[in-house]
Amino acid sequence: MASKLYRNHLYDAASAALAGLQTAVESSTDCDRVVLAAVLERVGDLQRLEERPPTWCAPWLNSVTESDLAHVLADYLAETASWPVPEGRVTLQTTEAPDDEFVSDDGLAFALQRRDEVESAQAAIMRLSLKRGRAPIELTGWGELAAATRAWESALATVLDRATAETLLGERVILSERHGWLAHLPDRVTPSEGDETTAATFAREDGIGEPDDEALHTYLRSGELQTYIEGYAAETPAFAEILAMTISSLRDLGELGTAIAPRLWLKRYEQRANEAIHYIVPSARLAAADTQRDAAQHDVDLGTIAGLATTINVSLHLVGAKVILRVDADGELKEVRIGDGACHSANADGCWEAECVRTGAPLTIRIEDCVGGVFQDALVFDAEG
Amino acid sequence: MMLPERELAFPNGLVVPVRTVKLTSWQYHILKHPLGVKRDARSTGDDPEGWGDIVPPVVEQGWRAQVFSELSAIATATGRCELPEVHGKKPRKHQAEIYACHSCPEAVARLCERATHGERPVGQRYANTAQSVLDSLVTGVTVTRAAYQMAVARCARQPELVRGVSVLAIGTVPSRDQKLVAQFRRGDGLLLEFFVHQSGRSATWRTMYRVPCENSALLSFLLKLPLSTGAELSETCVVARQWWERHGI
Numbered sequence: 001m002a003s004k005l006y007r008n009h010l011y012d013a014a015s016a017a018l019a020g021l022q023t024a025v026e027s028s029t030d031c032d033r034v035v036l037a038a039v040l041e042r043v044g045d046l047q048r049l050e051e052r053p054p055t056w057c058a059p060w061l062n063s064v065t066e067s068d069l070a071h072v073l074a075d076y077l078a079e080t081a082s083w084p085v086p087e088g089r090v091t092l093q094t095t096e097a098p099d100d101e102f103v104s105d106d107g108l109a110f111a112l113q114r115r116d117e118v119e120s121a122q123a124a125i126m127r128l129s130l131k132r133g134r135a136p137i138e139l140t141g142w143g144e145l146a147a148a149t150r151a152w153e154s155a156l157a158t159v160l161d162r163a164t165a166e167t168l169l170g171e172r173v174i175l176s177e178r179h180g181w182l183a184h185l186p187d188r189v190t191p192s193e194g195d196e197t198t199a200a201t202f203a204r205e206d207g208i209g210e211p212d213d214e215a216l217h218t219y220l221r222s223g224e225l226q227t228y229i230e231g232y233a234a235e236t237p238a239f240a241e242i243l244a245m246t247i248s249s250l251r252d253l254g255e256l257g258t259a260i261a262p263r264l265w266l267k268r269y270e271q272r273a274n275e276a277i278h279y280i281v282p283s284a285r286l287a288a289a290d291t292q293r294d295a296a297q298h299d300v301d302l303g304t305i306a307g308l309a310t311t312i313n314v315s316l317h318l319v320g321a322k323v324i325l326r327v328d329a330d331g332e333l334k335e336v337r338i339g340d341g342a343c344h345s346a347n348a349d350g351c352w353e354a355e356c357v358r359t360g361a362p363l364t365i366r367i368e369d370c371v372g373g374v375f376q377d378a379l380v381f382d383a384e385g
Numbered sequence: 386m387m388l389p390e391r392e393l394a395f396p397n398g399l400v401v402p403v404r405t406v407k408l409t410s411w412q413y414h415i416l417k418h419p420l421g422v423k424r425d426a427r428s429t430g431d432d433p434e435g436w437g438d439i440v441p442p443v444v445e446q447g448w449r450a451q452v453f454s455e456l457s458a459i460a461t462a463t464g465r466c467e468l469p470e471v472h473g474k475k476p477r478k479h480q481a482e483i484y485a486c487h488s489c490p491e492a493v494a495r496l497c498e499r500a501t502h503g504e505r506p507v508g509q510r511y512a513n514t515a516q517s518v519l520d521s522l523v524t525g526v527t528v529t530r531a532a533y534q535m536a537v538a539r540c541a542r543q544p545e546l547v548r549g550v551s552v553l554a555i556g557t558v559p560s561r562d563q564k565l566v567a568q569f570r571r572g573d574g575l576l577l578e579f580f581v582h583q584s585g586r587s588a589t590w591r592t593m594y595r596v597p598c599e600n601s602a603l604l605s606f607l608l609k610l611p612l613s614t615g616a617e618l619s620e621t622c623v624v625a626r627q628w629w630e631r632h633g634i
Binding site for chain 2: 155
C-alpha cells in the first residue's frame with residue numbers, strides 16, 4: 001500500500017517538475033546546468049520507476065554535449081562535500097526527547113534524498129552515454145563523483161544503519177529497495193571505537209546491492225562476479241537494460257574484451273540462444289594461421305564460466321589451424337570437448353585440454369562436470385575488419 | 386517562547402494557535418542550529434547552517450564564542466551546561482547521539498535562555514525568522530501541488546526567482562512515524578515544521594533548521610513536499626501571494 005502511494009507521489013512530482021522544466025528548456029537555446037541536472041534527476045526517477053519520460057526529453061537530452069554533462073557532474077561532486085556525516089550513531093527518535101529529537105533536523109534526510117537523486121541523474125546519464133556508444137566512465141568527472149559518493153557512504157556506514165536510512169529516504173526508498181546504493185549501509189551499526197572497517201566494505205565483498213562501476217568492469221573484463229551481476233540483472237529490469245546496452249555498445253566498439261560470460265548473458269537477454277558467439281581475431285594472424293606457414297598463435301581468454309559444480313576458467317589458443325581449448329578447474333570434470341576433440345582427464349599441470357581443427361564453421365565447446373552439469377555453446381572466429 | 390506570536394489561519398484551512406514551546410526544547414534548537422552545535426564530522430566553522438547569511442541574519446560574527454563563554458560559566462546548585470562543545474570539547478561517541486539539552490535542569494535552561502535572548506539575541510532572531518516565514522504565507526494563495534511544482538521548475542534558469550519561493554504543504558513524512566506535519570519551505574533553504582492536530586485545526590511547532598543549498602539541490606529542496614494523505618488539507622499547498630502572482634500564473 002505504502003509502495004503504491006510512494007510510487008504515485010514520485011511519479012506525480014517528477015511529471016509536474018518536468019512539465020515546468022520543459023518551459024525552462026524551451027525558453028533558451030543555451031543548456032543551463034541547473035536545468036540539465038533537474039531534468040536528468042527527474043528523467044532518471046521515471047526510468048527507475050520504469051516509466052517513460054515525456055517525449056520532449058529524449059531529443060533535448062540527445063542535444064546535450066559531454067561538456068554540459070561534465071559541468072553537471074562537477075556540480076554534484078561539489079555538492080557531495082556538503083552532505084553531513086553525523087558524529088554519533090543515528091537513531092530516529094530517542095526516549096529522552098520523544099517527538100523532538102529527530103536526526104533529520106541535521107539535513108541528513110535531505111542529503112540522503114539528494115544522494116538518491118544523484119543516483120537517478122547518473123542512471124539517465126549512463127543511458128544517454130551508452131546510446132552514443134560511450135561508456136559513462138569516459139565522461140569527465142564520472143569517476144570522481146562515484147568515488148566521492150562511495151566515500152560518503154562508507155563514512156555513513158559507521159553511524160547509520162540501512163533501515164534508518166530507508167526511513168529517512170521517505171518515498172524514494174522504493175527506488176532503492178533491496179538493492180541499490182543503500183545496500184552499502186549495514187544492517188546494524190555496531191558502536192566500536194577505532195574500527196575503521198566499514199560494513200559497506202563487507203556489503204560489497206558479499207556481492208550485495210547494485211553493482212558499482214568496479215564490479216561491472218570486472219565482470220565485463222573477466223566474467224568474474226557473474227552470479228552477482230547476472231543475479232542482480234535478473235531481479236532489476238532497469239539494470240538489465242543498462243547492462244545489455246553496455247555489453248552491446250562495448251562489443252560494437254571492439255572494447256568488450258574476450259570474456260564469454262557477458263556475451264552469453266546478452267544472448268539470453270536478447271533471446272538469441274541458438275546463435276553462435278562471434279570472436280574477432282586479428283586478420284593477419286588468422287590468415288597466417290589459415291595458411292599454417294608459421295603456426296601463428298592467438299589467445300582468446302574466455303574467462304570464468306559459472307553454473308558448474310566447480311569453478312572453471314577457460315581459454316582458447318589458436319595455433320595454426322588448430323584450436324586448443326584449455327580449462328583450469330578447481331575440481332574434477334568429466335569431459336572437455338571442442339569440435340570433434342575431447343579430453344577426459346587433466347594433464348600434469350592440472351589443466352584440461354582438448355583440440356580440433358578450425359574449419360570456419362561454428363565450433364561447439366562442451367564442458368561437463370562430475371555431477372552432470374553441462375556448459376555448451378558455439379563460437380565463430382571472424383577476421384578483424 | 387511563544388510561537389507563533391498570535392493565532393494564524395492559513396488559506397488552506399490550517400490553524401496554528403499560540404503555543405508555548407518547551408524551554409529545553411527551544412534552547413536545544415537554538416544551540417544546535419544557529420549556534421552550530423551540529424555534530425557533523427564534516428562541518429567546519431561556527432555557522433554550518435549559514436544563519437549569518439540569511440536576511441536579516443540570526444547570528445553574527447563572534448556571537449557563538451561569546452555565548453559559549455557565558456554558558457560555560459553557568460554553575461547552579463542543580464548543575465551546569467553539559468554540552469561538551471560549550472566547554473571547548475568534542476563529544477565522545479555516546480555523547481554525540483543525544484543532546485544534553487533535553488535533560489537540562491530548569492535553572493540551567495533559564496540561564497541559557499538569558500544568554501541567548503539578551504545582549505546577543507540569537508534566540509529572539511531565530512523566533513523572528515520563524516514568525517516571518519509564517520506571516521509570508523498567511524496571505525498566500527492556495528494552488529494544487531502540481532501547479533506549484535510546475536511553476537517552481539519553470540523558474541529553474543533564474544536562481545533569483547527560485548530563492549524568492551515560500552511554500553506551505555501538509556502531509557506525512559515516514560521519519561515522523563507518519564504523523565501529519567505542516568512544512569514551510571523558503572528559497573534560502575529554511576525549513577519550518579509543525580505537527581498538525583485535529584485535521585488542521587491545531588498545530589504545534591517542531592523545528593526550524595536550514596539546509597544551505599543552491600543549483601539543482603535548491604530546486605529539489607523546494608520541490609519536496611510531504612506525502613499527500615488524500616485529504617483536502619494536503620492536496621493543495623499555499624504559495625506566497627506576491628511570488629505566485631508574478632511567476633506562478
